[in-house]
Each structure stands twice: as structure tokens, then as C-alpha cells.
Amino acid sequence: xxxxxxxxxxxxxxxxxxxxxxxxxxxxxxxxxxxxxxxxxxxxxxxxxxxxxxxxxxxxxxxxxxxxxxxxxxxxxxxxxxxxxxxxxxxxxxxxxxxxxxxxxxxxxxxxxxxxxxxxxxxxxxxxxxxxxxxxxxxxxxxxxxxxxxxxxxxxxxxxxxxxxxxxxxxxxxxxxxxxxxxxxxxxxxxxxxxxxxxxxxxxxxxxxxxxxxxxxxxxxxxxxxxxxxxxxxxxxxxxxxxxxxxxxxxxxxxxxxxxxxxxxxxxxxxxxxxxxxxxxxxxxxxxxxxxxxxxxxxxxxxxxxxxxxxxxxxxxxxxxxxxxxxxxxxxxxxxxxxxxxxxxxxxxxxxxxxxxxxxxxxxxxxxxxxxxxxxxxxxxxxxxxxxxxxxxxxxxxxxxxxxxxxxxxxxxxxxxxxxxxxxxxxxxxxxxxxxxxxxxxxxxxxxxxxxxxxxxxxxxxxxxxxxxxxxxxxxxxxxxxxxxxxxxxxxxxxxxx
Amino acid sequence: xxxxxxxxxxxxxxxxxxxxxxxxxxxxxxxxxxxxxxxxxxxxxxxxxxxxxxxxxxxxxxxxxxxxxxxxxxxxxxxxxxxxxxxxxxxxxxxxxxxxxxxxxxxxxxxxxxxxxxxxxxxxxxxxxxxxxxxxxxxxxxxxxxxxxxxxxxxxxxxxxxxxxxxxxxxxxxxxxxxxxxxxxxxxxxxxxxxxxxxxxxxxxxxxxxxxxxxxxxxxxxxxxxxxxxxxxxxxxxxxxxxxxxxxxxxxxxxxxxxxxxxxxxxxxxxxxxxxxxxxxxxxxxxxxxxxxxxxxxxxxxxxxxxxxxxxxxxxxxxxxxxxxxxxxxxxxxxxxxxxxxxxxxxxxxxxxxxxxxxxxxxxxxxxxxxxxxxxxxxxxxxxxxxxxxxxxxxxxxxxxxxxxxxxxxxxxxxxxxxxxxxxxxxxxxxxxxxxxxxxxxxxxxxxxxxxxxxxxxxxxxxxxxxxxxxxxxxxxxxxxxxxxxxxxxxxxxxxxx
Numbered sequence: 001x002x003x004x005x006x007x008x009x010x011x012x013x014x015x016x017x018x019x020x021x022x023x024x025x026x027x028x029x030x031x032x033x034x035x036x037x038x039x040x041x042x043x044x045x046x047x048x049x050x051x052x053x054x055x056x057x058x059x060x061x062x063x064x065x066x067x068x069x070x071x072x073x074x075x076x077x078x079x080x081x082x083x084x085x086x087x088x089x090x091x092x093x094x095x096x097x098x099x100x101x102x103x104x105x106x107x108x109x110x111x112x113x114x115x116x117x118x119x120x121x122x123x124x125x126x127x128x129x130x131x132x133x134x135x136x137x138x139x140x141x142x143x144x145x146x147x148x149x150x151x152x153x154x155x156x157x158x159x160x161x162x163x164x165x166x167x168x169x170x171x172x173x174x175x176x177x178x179x180x181x182x183x184x185x186x187x188x189x190x191x192x193x194x195x196x197x198x199x200x201x202x203x204x205x206x207x208x209x210x211x212x213x214x215x216x217x218x219x220x221x222x223x224x225x226x227x228x229x230x231x232x233x234x235x236x237x238x239x240x241x242x243x244x245x246x247x248x249x250x251x252x253x254x255x256x257x258x259x260x261x262x263x264x265x266x267x268x269x270x271x272x273x274x275x276x277x278x279x280x281x282x283x284x285x286x287x288x289x290x291x292x293x294x295x296x297x298x299x300x301x302x303x304x305x306x307x308x309x310x311x312x313x314x315x316x317x318x319x320x321x322x323x324x325x326x327x328x329x330x331x332x333x334x335x336x337x338x339x340x341x342x343x344x345x346x347x348x349x350x351x352x353x354x355x356x357x358x359x360x361x362x363x364x365x366x367x368x369x370x371x372x373x374x375x376x377x378x379x380x381x382x383x384x385x386x387x388x389x390x391x392x393x394x395x396x397x398x399x400x401x402x403x404x405x406x407x408x409x410x411x412x413x414x415x416x417x418x419x420x421x422x423x424x425x426x427x428x429x430x431x432x433x434x435x436x437x438x439x440x441x442x443x444x445x446x447x448x449x450x451x452x453x454x455x456x457x458x459x460x461x462x463x464x465x466x467x468x469x470x471x472x473x474x475x476x477x478x479x480x481x482x483x484x485x486x487x488x489x490x491x492x493x494x495x496x497x498x
Numbered sequence: 499x500x501x502x503x504x505x506x507x508x509x510x511x512x513x514x515x516x517x518x519x520x521x522x523x524x525x526x527x528x529x530x531x532x533x534x535x536x537x538x539x540x541x542x543x544x545x546x547x548x549x550x551x552x553x554x555x556x557x558x559x560x561x562x563x564x565x566x567x568x569x570x571x572x573x574x575x576x577x578x579x580x581x582x583x584x585x586x587x588x589x590x591x592x593x594x595x596x597x598x599x600x601x602x603x604x605x606x607x608x609x610x611x612x613x614x615x616x617x618x619x620x621x622x623x624x625x626x627x628x629x630x631x632x633x634x635x636x637x638x639x640x641x642x643x644x645x646x647x648x649x650x651x652x653x654x655x656x657x658x659x660x661x662x663x664x665x666x667x668x669x670x671x672x673x674x675x676x677x678x679x680x681x682x683x684x685x686x687x688x689x690x691x692x693x694x695x696x697x698x699x700x701x702x703x704x705x706x707x708x709x710x711x712x713x714x715x716x717x718x719x720x721x722x723x724x725x726x727x728x729x730x731x732x733x734x735x736x737x738x739x740x741x742x743x744x745x746x747x748x749x750x751x752x753x754x755x756x757x758x759x760x761x762x763x764x765x766x767x768x769x770x771x772x773x774x775x776x777x778x779x780x781x782x783x784x785x786x787x788x789x790x791x792x793x794x795x796x797x798x799x800x801x802x803x804x805x806x807x808x809x810x811x812x813x814x815x816x817x818x819x820x821x822x823x824x825x826x827x828x829x830x831x832x833x834x835x836x837x838x839x840x841x842x843x844x845x846x847x848x849x850x851x852x853x854x855x856x857x858x859x860x861x862x863x864x865x866x867x868x869x870x871x872x873x874x875x876x877x878x879x880x881x882x883x884x885x886x887x888x889x890x891x892x893x894x895x896x897x898x899x900x901x902x903x904x905x906x907x908x909x910x911x912x913x914x915x916x917x918x919x920x921x922x923x924x925x926x927x928x929x930x931x932x933x934x935x936x937x938x939x940x941x942x943x944x945x946x947x948x949x950x951x952x953x954x955x956x957x958x959x960x961x962x963x964x965x966x967x968x969x970x971x972x973x974x975x976x977x978x979x980x981x982x983x984x985x986x987x988x989x990x991x992x993x994x995x996x
Contacts, residue, residue: 052594052595052596055822056817056822057576057594057595057596057822057823058576058582058584058589058592058594058697058698058817058818058823059574059575059576059582059594059596059598059694059695059696059697059698060596060694060695061693061694061729061730061731062731063728063729063730063731064731091813093812093813093816093862095816095819095836095839097819097821097835100817100822101816101817102816102817102819103813103816154834159835161821292863292864294812294813294859294862294863294864294867295862296809296810296813296862296867296871299700299701299702299732299810300698300701300731300732301731301732302731302732
């Protein structure tokens with residue numbers, strides 16, 4: 001494998017303006033397949049979820065899954081698209097062993113949804129990404145090429161095909177070209193897929209798990225020489241299976257294409273494969289010698305004409321979009337755009353919202369998730385959502401602090417206990433005996449001792465230097481084994497020395 | 499005995515299904531080495547089915563009119579427990595794991611599936627000479643073809659090997675063999691009969707239908723297999739037209755009948771035209787009002803058909819790739835999947851199938867699509883409009899069923915154009931999707947071979963076909979003093995119950 005020459009990213013941006021585009025496939029979470037009654041459970045025994053239709057046996061015929069149409073319309077509406085009043089499926093003809101019929105039922109020039117947009121938050125700003133089309137098609141089977149080095153069909157000793165995936169409804173969402181984002185292009189690509197994933201998940205039409213392949217993005221990248229006013233030749237990078245990879249793939253292609261253009265070469269229009277390990281792309285088949293798919297309207301299916309009142313019903317039942325929800329929560333919680341972005345980036349938005357819903361104040365919920373819990377997650381190498389503590393438990397801890405039953409120090413101990421599997425916050429409190437000392441007699445005795453032991457500090461406070469109260473509070477807290485309410489201790493000392 | 503007479507005898511207990519089936523199997527044993535109507539004789543399962551029907555009748559279970567009546571099924575319908583080859587090497591030995599909807603309906607009706615009949619490979623042809631398993635022969639003259647592609651079905655019925663048979667009509671594949679074998683064959687309205695389990699040739703044209711020795715027999719089979727099927731998206735959800743009642747009424751008085759100007763003249767055999775003219779006079783004498791009607795775009799039907807049908811076939815036949823079922827050639831461990839696919843298709847498909855795959859692949863190619871497939875679809879629309887205009891003036895249209903009587907085996911085998919012309923009269927109804935029937939109208943004086951009268955009716959007005967055909971049949975039989983088929987001299991006299 002030859003190593004590509006690269007131009008450093010910042011330098012590439014000086015001379016070229018990147019234009020990107022994304023084609024995202026989403027496997028719909030319908031109970032049955034696109035054109036037959038087979039179930040769609042992920043991970044089932046190979047070739048156990050098949051029938052004459054999805055195996056493409058001679059004589060079998062497809063029948064459209066109405067739920068898949070409804071889900072696609074949901075996505076189209078959420079992406080502000082126009083829903084076609086009449087559209088058709090088409091056959092995309094090409095030979096491949098994991099294609100049971102050697103054609104894929106897809107949509108060509110008559111997609112179900114066209115011309116929409118999605119606002120994507122990038123660094124506290126919104127970037128509007130145009131949506132070209134949203135169409136519906138069937139997934140192919142899955143090939144496993146055994147033997148050989150590349151894991152691809154060429155050079156393999158033999159190949160196995162699992163047709164469980166064949167015929168699962170697949171929605172393809174195609175953006176319009178995204179230009180003018182400059183150095184932010186890789187971030188925009190990543191933010192778009194992130195936002196789209198959140199939107200599709202909120203719509204309840206797919207589990208959008210990139211690691212299981214139920215959301216897959218192809219990334220198109222081209223470079224336009226600055227000031228030239230003309231767009232360059234694009235490459236299409238496939239196999240981009242994580243959010244981070246989306247960003248890296250764009251970055252790599254910008255650096256690689258800049259080097260090609262700098263050397264006076266020409267970018268070849270081709271499919272490129274992304275490699276997770278190295279963050280690089282390599283050439284796949286060239287589109288210039290690409291196959292002719294010989295699209296024509298699928299004669300085995302009748303046109304789809306969604307009635308206007310049905311579309312209106314679907315629109316009325318759409319759940320709140322993540323962007324709208326973010327805007328609402330930002331207002332409700334009185335946060336800046338950057339605070340909000342920080343919450344999203346930390347993956348804490350849903351957790352905070354659920355904690356607030358369980359009774360905590362927005363400020364407390366943010367404080368615990370972005371503070372102590374983020375620290376714990378970081379230490380354990382986990383995502384926040386994977387911590388073994390629930391938003392309801394966090395809300396209970398915040399409640400105990402607010403009522404004065406715990407102080408912050410004790411609350412952190414409770415969190416430790418919950419994460420260690422010692423049970424609910426109340427169980428941890430009881431088992432570990434974590435109670436704020438509120439016995440006035442004991443506290444007053446400790447305060448007397450502290451004043452006696454720190455005469456200088458006490459004198460300063462008496463003179464009105466309130467800031468000098470710190471060492472006194474510290475001594476009291478130490479004497480009570482950190483189980484006193486620090487704010488109350490402070491007040492009692494100040495009262496005494498006034 | 500006709501199927502209707504057999505049905506009455508079975509219902510009255512004069513004969514058992516076992517006896518009837520045995521008799522037909524004996525007849526097949528006696529003559530099929532010469533006729534070669536069958537690719538598979540299902541002796542054991544037919545006898546078992548017959549015994550079951552006899553038991554059910556003995557228990558007093560209600561059986562439809564076809565209970566115990568043998569039916570031969572074209573080898574393009576999937577059948578559990580029997581091979582389905584479509585007359586092709588590429589499917590030799592394939593046992594489908596599911597029944598076509600029509601197979602299932604026949605079984606439910608108590609019809610005895612006596613075997614699978616020969617056909618042009620994948621229904622492409624007009625003589626059965628394109629069968630990979632050798633041609634069938636015309637019972638009128640064993641040196642002549644029985645027509646095609648449902649030639650095996652027509653020959654089986656004409657040779658008394660089965661009282662009824664199922665065929666499929668894509669460009670005339672039921673009506674043309676029925677005409678040249680002197681029997682009745684119907685192409686029902688497209689969508690009236692399910693295509694589920696019919697191995698596709700051209701999806702937008704393929705129409706299953708009945709063949710029988712009398713109009714009433716064809717109507718009985720028509721009614722038994724028709725009706726909406728949720729497994730076929732192009733199946734029409736409407737009541738089955740009352741074809742049996744219409745065949746019994748056989749009354750054309752007051753009906754408006756249009757003679758299609760464009761379906762006569764040059765290229766038509768004189769004896770075919772004279773028998774057709776007699777048939778028209780006969781219908782007029784029975785009280786029909788006959789006028790001449792022009793359908794100016796019918797002249798473009800043949801070229802349009804030879805773009806649309808090959809285009810669809812090129813896609814439909816892509817699935818025969820050696821990967822999942824059927825023939826596999828060249829898989830010796832040294833070749834990759836692509837080579838095995840190519841070698842298998844090279845070895846498995848006959849010349850005519852390859853010719854049409856190549857034609858269709860070309861017609862659908864990018865840059866040619868509009869000029870070929872697109873234009874052909876426009877012609878199709880014009881032909882539909884011709885029919886609409888004609889049916890605004892008349893109730894049915896009539897023409898000869900074929901331009902000539904049966905031609906000799908080998909006579910047109912090397913001349914595809916001459917072969918294609920056999921479907922000149924039948925193709926317009928396939929393109930428009932309306933109903934049409936062929937009924938015998940006498941023997942051409944020059945060679946003593948049968949000629950057919952074609953009756954065409956609007957979509958879902960299939961009953962009109964039977965009304966007109968039955969009236970003509972009754973009047974002709976009265977004039978001849980016996981059924982036409984009794985003049986067939988190609989075979990020894992039929993014996994036994996048949």
C-alpha cells in the first residue's frame with residue numbers, strides 16, 4: 001500500500017475551500033422487513049430470518065411495508081422535506097452475491113421526501129445543512145469473506161453470506177453540498193451525523209447504532225481552489241462507522257486531496273475506504289468506470305401515494321425535535337449557548353433533563369453531572385450514561401443536600417457508595433451512617449474549642465474581617481468528622497463572634 | 499368428456515377422482531412420448547391427491563366444481579414437491595419450497611395437479627422450441643409446433659392428457675398456442691390472477707390464465723384461480739367477473755362488436771382470414787352489431803413489446819447466478835464468484851433468453867433508456883388509449899388470434915423476427931392489460947389446421963369474453979356437427995374416461 005502525501009490541515013485550508021456532502025443510511029426499526037413478513041432482530045442465527053421473498057426465490061414478489069413508509073415520512077417531515085404525493089420504487093441492477101435478486105429495490109428519480117434542511121449546532125452556532133432527498137430501499141445481505149488479507153472479496157478463500165439483513169428497510173438521507181464551512185468542515189460533518197442520529201432516535205424509527213451498522217454514513221469531500229469559483233472532483237468515502245471517523249475521514253481527504261492538487265495532479269472520482277486504525281482512506285473502485293445501474297420503475301410494485309390527511313396526522317404526532325428541545329431546555333434552565341453546548345458535548349443533556357424531571361433543580365443537576373459524576377466517569381473511563389447511577393438517584397442526593405441532611409462532602413461519599421453498588425442513596429446514608437451533625441450542643445462545644453485554639457483568627461473576625469472565618473470552620477468540620485453543615489457552622493461562628 | 503362433464507360425473511358419483519386421474523395418467527403414458535407436453539408427470543402425488551378428494555367427497559365435504567378434475571400446470575408456477583424448471587437448464591432440479599398462489603388455490607379447489615408442462619425457456623418463445631428439454635408437438639400434426647410459450651399446456655389439453663391446463667400469457671403465450679392447437683385459452687385482465695409464485699419473465703405483462711377444450715371449461719378454471727392476492731401488489735382487489743355465468747348464457751344479441759382494422763391484411767394466412775370473416779358473420783347472425791374499429795397504434799405494439807419485455811426480463815433473470823439454487827458451473831475452487839456466475843449463465847441459458855437479456859440490458863442502459871424503454875412506455879400508453887377509445891364505441895373487439903396456423907418444427911427456429919410475428923395479434927392486450935380469449939373458429943382450408951378467433955374486452959370485463967366466445971362456439975359446433983378437436987388426426991383415438 002502506498003502512503004499518501006498529505007498537506008497539513010491548516011495549510012490545506014489556506015489554499016482550498018472544502019465542500020462536503022453526506023449520504024446516511026438508517027436501518028428502520030420496523031418489526032418486519034421492507035417487502036416481506038420476516039422479522040428483523042439483530043444478531044439472530046445466520047439465515048434464520050429469511051423467506052422466498054427476501055431470498056429473491058424465483059416467483060416471489062415484494063409487498064411494501066406500510067410502517068416503513070410511515071417512518072420515512074416521519075424522517076422527511078422532521079427534516080423539513082416536502083413529501084411526494086406520488087412516488088415509485090425503482091430497480092437498481094447490479095450483480096453481487098449478497099444481493100438475492102441481483103437488483104436492489106430502491107428509489108431513483110422519484111423519492112418519497114425531497115428538499116429539506118437540518119440545523120446543526122457547531123461550536124455554539126447553528127449551521128443549516130440542506131437535505132436533497134430521503135428515500136427508501138431494501139438492505140442487502142451481509143458477506144463475510146474468509147481467508148485473504150483484506151477481508152474483501154478479492155483474495156478471499158471463500159465467502160459466507162447471511163441474508164437476515166437482506167430486505168431490512170433502509171432509509172437513505174442525502175445532503176445537498178455543504179460549502180463555506182472552511183476549517184470547520186470536519187466538525188460540521190460530525191455534528192450533522194450526531195444531530196441526525198439524535199433526531200432519528202427521537203422519532204423512534206430506528207435504534208441508530210453505528211456499531212451495529214444501523215446508521216452508516218458515506219462522506220463526500222472535494223476541494224475548491226480558493227477564489228476559483230469552481231468545485232473540485234469529489235471522492236466518496238465509505239465504511240465510516242463512528243462519529244469520530246466521520247470527522248477524521250473528512251480531515252484526511254482534505255489533507256490528501258490538497259497534496260494531489262498541489263502537485264498538479266487531479267483528484268479521481270472514486271469510492272474510498274476508511275480505515276479506523278490509521279484514520280486514512282484508500283482507493284476503492286473508480287466511479288469513472290462505474291457500473292450502469294440501469295434503473296427502471298419496479299414493475300412488481302404499485303406507486304406509493306401517501307394521502308395528504310395521513311401525512312398531516314404523522315406531522316401532528318411528531319415528537320419534539322432535539323434542536324427544539326435543546327432550545328426549550330436552554331431557556332427553561334437559563335443557560336448560555338456555550339453552557340448548553342458543554343452539556344451536549346459531555347453527553348449530559350438527557351441525564352440532566354431526567355434528573356430535573358425527577359425533582360432536582362437545573363443548577364444542582366448540572367453541578368452533579370458535570371462535576372463529581374463527570375470526574376468519576378473520567379476516572380473509570382466510562383461515558384456518563386454508563387455510570388451505575390440513575391438520574392432519580394442523583395435527584396435524591398440533591399434533595400438530601402438541599403434539606404441539610406447531607407453536605408457536599410457527604411453527598412460525594414453517597415455517590416461513591418451508589419456507584420459501588422451499595423444501593424440507593426438512602427441505603428448508603430444509613431449503612432455508612434452519613435448524617436450531618438445538627439446537635440447544637442455538640443456543635444457549640446466544637447466551636448468553643450475552635451475559637452480557643454485559634455485566637456488570632458477569632459480576633460480578626462471580631463474586627464469584622466469575615467474572610468478569616470475559614471480556619472475556624474475547618475477546625476469545626478474536622479472535629480465533627482465532616483458531618484456538619486458547613487454553612488450552618490459558618491453562621492454560628494459569625495453569630496458568636498459578632 | 500369436457501371438464502364440466504367430468505365435474506358433473508364426479509359430483510354425481512358416477513366416477514371417482516382416482517379413476518379419472520388414473521385414466522389421464524394412462525393417456526399421458528400412451529401418447530406423451532410423441533407429444534412431449536409434460537416435463538414432469540406427478541403420478542404419485544396426483545393419485546394421492548385424488549384419493550384424498552374421494553375421501554373428502556365420501557365424507558360429504560363440499561367440493562368446488564374442480565374437485566377431482568386433473569389440471570396440468572405450466573412449469574413456470576412453483577409447486578411444493580415437484581420440480582420447477584421454466585424449461586431452462588439453469589433451474590434443472592430445483593424444487594421450490596413454496597407453492598404459487600394459483601397452485602395453492604388449485605389444491606384448495608380439489609383440482610388434481612397431474613404434472614408440469616413444457617414451455618419455451620422462461621416463457622420466451624412461440625413454439626416451445628426454446629425449451630431446454632426439447633419441443634412439444636402439435637396433436638393435430640406432430641411435425642408442427644403447438645405454439646408457445648404455453649405450448650405444453652395447450653398440447654396436453656388438445657391431446658386429452660388433461661382436461662384443463664394453466665398457462666401464462668406475456669405476449670400471447672396462452673392464446674397463440676390455444677389457437678394453433680384448436681382449443682380455448684384466456685389471458686385474463688392483468689392483476690386479475692396472482693403472479694405470486696410465477697417465475698417472472700416480464701412482470702408488467704405476465705398473466706396466468708386457463709386453457710380448456712371448451713369455453714365453459716376455461717371459465718370454470720378461470721373462476722377457480724382468480725381473485726385478489728395480498729402477496730401480489732399488482733393484484734386487483736375487486737370481485738372476479740362472472741365468467742362461468744357468462745359462458746353459460748352465451749348470448750351476444752345486441753352486443754356491439756368491433757373488428758380491428760389493423761389486425762388483418764398483409765402477412766396473414768388466407769385461410770385464417772377467411773375463417774375469421776366467417777366467425778364475424780356468424781356473430782352478426784346471432785344478433786351482434788358489428789362495426790370496424792381502427793386502433794392506429796397497434797402497429798407499434800410489437801416493437802414496443804420487444805423493448806419492454808426484454809428490459810424487464812434482463813432484470814428478472816439476473817437472480818439466476820448459481821449462488822443460492824439451480825445450476826452452478828465452473829466452481830472448481832480456482833474461480834471467483836463473478837466467473838462462476840458468468841460461466842453458469844453462459845451454460846444455463848439458451849440462445850433466445852440470452853438474446854433478450856442482451857436486448858433488455860442495452861435498452862435500459864444509461865443514455866439509451868429514454869430512446870428505448872422510455873419511448874416504448876409511451877407507445878404502451880397510446881395503445882391503452884386506442885383500446886379506451888375503441889371500448890367507447892363497442893363492447894368487445896375481435897381479430898384473428900394468430901396471423902397463421904401452426905408452423906413446422908424448425909421452420910422459424912433460426913428467424914427470430916418470423917417467430918415474433920406469431921404474437922402480432924395478441925400483444926396489444928398484453929401491453930394494455932385488458933382481457934382477451936382465443937376460441938377455435940375452424941380449420942384453414944389450405945392445410946386443415948385450426949385457426950382462432952380472438953375476442954378482447956376491457957379491463958375487468960372478462961365475462962364479456964366468455965359470453966361472445968361461448969356463443970361462437972355453440973354456433974360453430976352446431977354447424978360442424980361435432981367439436982373441432984375431434985378432427986385432430988395427429989394421435990390415435992383417445993380412450994377410457996378421457
